[in-house]
Amino acid sequence: MLVDEGALRALVPRVLAGLVRRGEDFDAAEDALQEALLEALRVWPDNPPHNPHGWLATVATRRLVDARRSEIARYRREETTAYADPPPAAVEQGDDTLFLLFCCCHPDLAPASQVALTLRAVGGLTTREIADAFYVPEATMAQRISRAKRTVRGRRLDQPGDLAVVLRVLYLVYTTGHAGRVDLAAEAIRLTRQLNLATGEPEARGLLALMLLNHARLPARLDSEGRIVTLDRQDRSRWNSREIAEGVRVLQSALALQTDERPPGRYQIEAAIAALHDDAASAEETDWPQILSWYDDLVALTDDPVRQSPAAVLGRAVAVGHVLGPAAGLRETDRLSEVIGERHRWYAVRGHLHELAGDLDTAAAAYAEASRRATNLTEHDHLLRQAVRLRAAARTRPGDRP
16 A cells, blocks of 8 residues: 555644644654654555554654663564554544644744745645745745744743734745745645635635735746736636636635624635736726725735735825826825835836826836846836836837837
């Protein structure tokens, strides 16, 4: 019998959480579990256990005992025949995935360390895979993960964080994108699915819906040469309709739990905006008034203009431009310039709104400035192409000289 490595991997966070919950050292528990996994790959093909979770938990526990007693060789000789099916008493109960996510998102850890430890402990990725995804040397990532483990060593992990921190870390994993051998967006969706199995919180559902609705557009986001294709120009037949349908169902289930005293949070609102974009058969059929209404709710989540999300306020400015006219949208960007700074996305939004108003020369200048300020090469090239396109269009308008 071949071992289902996917199913084996899914057991890892539950077993690891059980060991940590018992008070075992995080680093030692992970090492013991890795040895148990290797043993499973050796033993299970010929002698599969009835209780895989219990088997791993028991063998990992024995490995921890081995390390303490320094008698690994003798233990292996004595226990070889006992590996078939350990007693159910070794299985830890509870929301293990949720517990382990909270441990990895301990407030004493920096965001980068929270992400790395989450991918290592809950995602089951190798240090090399995580390093490759973040474009850093494997040794650097190994040090980051080791420091994170040392930081949480000895801490009380019964209340290591809160759900908001966990959701932020998972969304950070998702927005890091797609790189190297690991698709971090897909990994974030997988982890968020696990989180939703452990908690019925509407915002956790909202985050899963947001990821699915955005991920559904991935096949159309780049052209054959790897260049960005803006939402209004994407081939919508290439969108993943299955992911869209699932995202809408998850979002509806989250919104159904809301009350006047507990309105939708950030992730549910952003998912609702994404759903309206995904629902439109063409860019021209986008329900901009409804999108603006959701953006109003999103911006209203905080009264402090300085703490407003730049993506939220700039997205609202675009929606204002489509509903109330480009001039109104541009006035919104004028108001925002001192709050969020004239960063490259601010200029990009100005370019879009000027193009919407028909002022192609000014739009081209805004896109050129956005390109100059962009730090991502793909975005830089995209914005530069927008500027070149509009300059060419401005020269060939009816009534202009060729």
